[in-house]
Amino acid sequence: MTSYAVVIPTLLRDTLADCLAALAAAHGPRPDEIVLVDDRPDPAPDALAHALTVLGDLRERTTIAATGGRGPAAARNTGLRAVTAPWAVFLDDDVQVGPHWCAQLVQDLEEATPDTAGIPGVITVPLPGGRRPTDWERGTAGLARARWITADMAYRTEALRQAGGFDERFPRAFREDADLALRLLDAGWRIRRGRRTTLHPVRSASRWASVGQQRGNADDALMRRLHGPDWWDKAVAPRGRIRRHAAITAAGAAACALAVAGHRRAATACALGWAAGTAEFARARIVPGPRTREEVTTVLATSVVIPPAATWHRLAGAWRHRNAPAWREAAR
DSSP states (O other): OOOOEEEEEEEETTTTHHHHHHHHHHSSSSOSEEEEEOOOSSTTTEEEEEEEEGGGGGGGGGGEEOOSOHHHHHHHHHHHOOSSSSSEEETTTOOOTTHHHHHHHHHHHTOOOEEEEEEEEEEOOOOOOOOOOHHHHHHGGGGGOOOSTTTTEEEEHHHHHTTTOOOOOOOSSSSHHHHHHHHHHHTTTOOOOOOOEEEEEOOOTTTTHHGGGGGHHEEEEEEHHOOOOHHHTTTTTTTTTTHHHHHHHHHHHHHHHHHHOOOOOHHHHHHHHHHHHHHHHHHHHHHHSSOOOOHHHHHHHHHHHHHHHHHHHHHHHHTTTTOOOOOOHHHH
16 A cells, blocks of 8 residues: 655644544545644744644644744645655645545555656635635636646655755745646656545635735746746746736836826826726726625725736846756755
C-alpha cells in the first residue's frame, strides 16, 4: 500500500476544523503523518488545540510546525521537511475532502508511473442555487479550472526535494503552484490529473477583497522573469486584463495631468477614455451576476480602484524582480 503524508498550511481560519473533520471522516487508508503548519506571524501556543480535537485517532499522527508568517510557499516547504513518506499531499485549510478521498488518493498514487511527480485532485466549488453567482463567487469557481492548484495536490516527495520545493518569493497563494509545476515539467517529470474529489466552498470576504487580490500582479511579473513572456501559455493560465488596466490607468493619469496643465480638450478626451474603459470593465463584471443593489455598488466601486491597483503592483513587481535568479540560486 502506498503511504503518504498530508501537509496543511493554515492561518487558523474558521474553515480549518471542517477541513480536518472531513479528512478524519474520509474512508480508505489513513495518512502516515499529518503536518499542520501554523503560518500566523505571532501564533498563540494553544490556539490549534480545539481544531485538532476533530481528528480523533489521527491526532497521534499529527505534528505542528510554525513559520512566523512567511507565506504559503514557505509553509509548504516547512511541512515538506517534516515528511518521511514517499508522497506529500498538500491541502488548503479551507477545503473539505470527499467521503472516499483516502481510498481514491491511494488509487491515484498506485496508478502513478515512475516519472509522475504530481497528481492534483478534482476541485469542485459549490455555487448558490436560485440566483446568479456574484463576482467573488465566480472568481472562486475559477479554482475548479486551475491546472495545478495546491488546494489538493499530491507530489512525490523526492521530486519536490530535487526541485528545491516551492519558490518562497511568491508570498501569496497565487502562481507558486504553477511555478513549481513548470519547473518539474522542465526537469522531465509528468503531472497527471487524479480522480479524487475535494470541495472548495466559497468563503465570505469583504467587498474590497478583489482590490487586495491585485497584489498577485507582482507575482505575474516574477513568473514572466522566471519562465519567459509566454509563461501564460505554458501554465495554461488566463491572461487577465492587465493591458486594459494599464490603458485605463494611463488615460486617467493623463486626464489629471492635462487638466492641471490647462489643456482642457485633451484632458476631456482622456477622461472620456478612462470613463469608457472603467464602464466596460464594470459592465463585464455586473452582467453575469445577480445585479442586486449591493453587488452593483460593490462592483462599481472596485472597478474604479482595480485598474490603478493592478497596474501599480505589476510595475512594482517588474522592478522588484527585474534580476530575479532561478529559485535554487536564490535559496542558497
